[in-house]
Amino acid sequence: MNRYLPFEWIAATRFMRNGLMQTLLIISGVALGVSVIVFMSALLTGLQSNLFRRTLDYQAQIVIIPPEDVARPLRGGGPVAEAAILQPRSQRLRSVDQWQKVRDLIRRMPEVVAVTPVVSGPGFAARGDASKAVNITGIEPDSYLRIIALRDKIVAGHLSVSNAEIIIGTELANDLGVKVGDKLSLSPASGAMQTLIVSGIFDFGNKGINGRNVYVALRVAQSMLDLAGGVSSIELNVRDPFLAETTAQQIAAQTNVQVDSWITTNAQFFTAMSAQTMSNTFIRFFVGLTAALGIASVLVVSVVQKSKEIGILRAMGTTQQQILRVFLIQGGVMGMIGSLFGSALGAVFLSFWRGVAKNPDGTQMFAITAEPRLFVIATIGATLIGVLSAAAPARRAARLDPAVAIRG
Known part of the structure; x- marks a missing residue:
């Protein structure tokens, strides 16, 4: 079957098998990171949807009311301006004009x-x-x-x-x-x-x-x-x-007319939702950054360990672009495999949460639905992170001088 694969794929899979423990560790790290991202995203989405529904179930998103009555001072017509102390007019029930x-x-x-x-x-x-x-x-x-x-x-x-x-x-x-x-x-x-x-x-x-x-x-x-x-x-x-x-x-x-939206009338609630969304974004960013650094560090070590093999491949006519693709493929494959396991683990976490988070009457605390789109985005994102984190080690491997690499 290997003979039908491009050279870059054959070399990438052999490098990953040779450093199997490192490969398994980085896949596990990516899987754990993706599971956290999937779980936190679904949990926060469910929580916000529940709060949003409870807030807007009994109030309109926009309310139009008549403008408030304004008290105006009555001043004398003389050359000297008179001071006026105004008391706000009591607001009577009025209809929206036309x-x-x-x-x-x-x-x-x-x-x-x-x-x-x-x-x-x-x-x-x-x-x-x-x-x-x-x-x-x-x-x-x-x-x-x-x-x-x-x-x-x-x-x-x-x-x-x-x-x-x-x-x-x-x-x-x-x-x-x-x-x-x-x-x-x-x-x-x-x-x-x-x-x-x-x-x-x-x-x-x-x-x-x-x-x-x-x-x-x-x-x-x-x-x-x-x-x-x-x-x-x-x-x-x-x-x-x-x-x-x-x-x-x-x-x-x-x-x-005077127009009020639910965003202004519930300013604190809207601020809290925005803060939750921002915190979730930061969590996902740092989890992704941790996974990227893990992949990059493993591949840097792999370049050092396999410098002689890379030098031999370069001496045999392998181009810099092919060496570059070997390590990019490794990063992408580890990211994709880790994301698949992480998505499955995230689904397990969500199922466990549904069974534990119950109201006193036994009903679910709030609905959590993990949309298929979330898993697709997590898989694509982890794969891209794997490829991008492999870019620096891949460039370093491609620039190795064959003679220097063989001599060690």
């Missing part, structure tokens, strides 16, 4: 995937003598469910809002002693009370939201909050959540 026009404009933007109008304001929920302050949220279910995963969070009853139905959280249901089918009195901070039937109970895994938010039909909220025909905000999602701030700035430039 919100239908703004919504239609946003819908035409290619990066936007979903848009929904929302009416939100303070109120009180009461049953008997018990009452709690809540945030009344009026929605259009068809468009709202494309942005907020409310349907997936229903733990009792069903998702239905109408002129006589309301959806509440588990904490509020426990505090007021309410279950599906019971009647609940709802009223704005100032206004008439309205009695609604609880059609569903949700659980977002957040006590604040479960105890504060209630969902009603958009028209019901407009009537209760004295915002007939208007909406307090327009919420939307985009194709790439990490470009939400760019889209928000584009919308603000085209409309006279």
Whole structure:
């Protein structure tokens, strides 16, 4: 079979067999490095996806609200300017100006995937003598469910809002002693009370939201909050959540509204995610650098040990380019074999993690999926690192003078 292989491959495989212990050690080092990279990358991706999902499951990526009221001083008309002490004006509930026009404009933007109008304001929920302050949220279910995963969070009853139905959280249901089918009195901070039937109970895994938010039909909220025909905000999602701030700035430039993205409202969370990504990048870099130095050091030793053989090959007519390719092939082969074993070992680590990282109820802590692309990238990357780390030893071997190498 060897006679069908190019000369460079035959020489490279013989050199690796002759230094079998060194070859096995470097393959083991590459395998361990690749397994760490695969495991850490999959783990971090799963963790970020879980945190990202939990953060954006109950909030839109971009929210459009009316601009804040600004208090302006009234000055006298005399030649002397009067000092003015301004107290910020209390912000009343107002509608987004020409919100239908703004919504239609946003819908035409290619990066936007979903848009929904929302009416939100303070109120009180009461049953008997018990009452709690809540945030009344009026929605259009068809468009709202494309942005907020409310349907997936229903733990009792069903998702239905109408002129006589309301959806509440588990904490509020426990505090007021309410279950599906019971009647609940709802009223704005100032206004008439309205009695609604609880059609569903949700659980977002957040006590604040479960105890504060209630969902009603958009028209019901407009009537209760004295915002007939208007909406307090327009919420939307985009194709790439990490470009939400760019889209928000584009919308603000085209409309006279205030636009907030989830990146600005969750600045600390976004910074933490960026720090995690950066730390993972550094880990992968240093692991790859360690593997590259290991391959390079082994091949440098191999050049020294096999200098006489290299000199003989050069004296027999082997070109510098062929000697160069011999050592580049060694680096690439060791990197590729190490990456294959490392990918398999990384998959074993991930399987072990899935079995150990459990919640108290026995469910998986968070989903970890190792995409085939991750293994392909790891294999290609390790092979390239092997070739690149072999470049310096290969050049040194190719430049050996045959007479000097043979004399030792």
